[in-house]
Amino acid sequence: MRIGEIAKAADVTTSRIRFYERRGIISPAARGDNGYRDYPSDLINRLKFIELAQQLGFTLREIATVQSGDNDHPVSCEEAIELLTVKLLSVEELIAEAKQRKQKIEAQIEKLKKTQSA
Amino acid sequence: MRIGEIAKAADVTTSRIRFYERRGIISPAARGDNGYRDYPSDLINRLKFIELAQQLGFTLREIATVQSGDNDHPVSCEEAIELLTVKLLSVEELIAEAKQRKQKIEAQIEKLKKTQSA
DNA sequence: GTAGACCTTAAACATAGGTTTAAGGTCAAG
């Protein structure tokens, strides 16, 4: 898919997609003969995920660790497993942080509800 | 209380307190004859509240609008609970998506391990 | 009366996360 299609589908700007690519938050696009970027449709979900995570106060740096380097050149099986395992740990870390965030918010809500009924 | 005392008590920098004052996130301090700021000890809790809200993913702009009420109850309880509930839903959504991502990665690892042993 | 720890301001700097602009290349339709 061309950058414009992806942008429309994920409801982000094209400049933002290029910016993410520059920063390594998404992997570099393949290029056609004309030099146009050619993205997998997969990227749409990634972009939506990034949006959501940002709204929750996660930085792009934090998000990047979870998102980097998916469609690299085929490496050896062992290497691939190692890479995926690292990525798995990152995702687990993100989930853990998000859960902490959730608990803090829940605690705050509970506190307020008590204040309210008091 | 002088700005340094407040800063120490709330564990923030003095520059940050002055910054918040400039931006109207906290109300302007009274001034002594020497021109020094004189803050109510109350501000300590506000500063801690701001810190917490930021950690929950609220921007200073959001915090400022919510804090414009009185000092003891900086936020209308109902309003705060509503805002927090919205945040909570977003966090839960993020966790769900991250879990899906995790499962995909795990599946990928399993697949590779099978390929390896085959 | 001077040293040191406070306080004041304005303005510059920093970092993250983008957007906008300028100058141009590509491609399908009329």
Next chain:
DNA sequence: CTTGACCTTAAACCTATGTTTAAGGTCTAC
């Protein structure tokens, strides 16, 4: 073969959230 909607890059610009710096005033203790 030109028009319009796409795409490219590099660099300038913008907002949020502060920190740092420069140049100074105040107050307490020795």
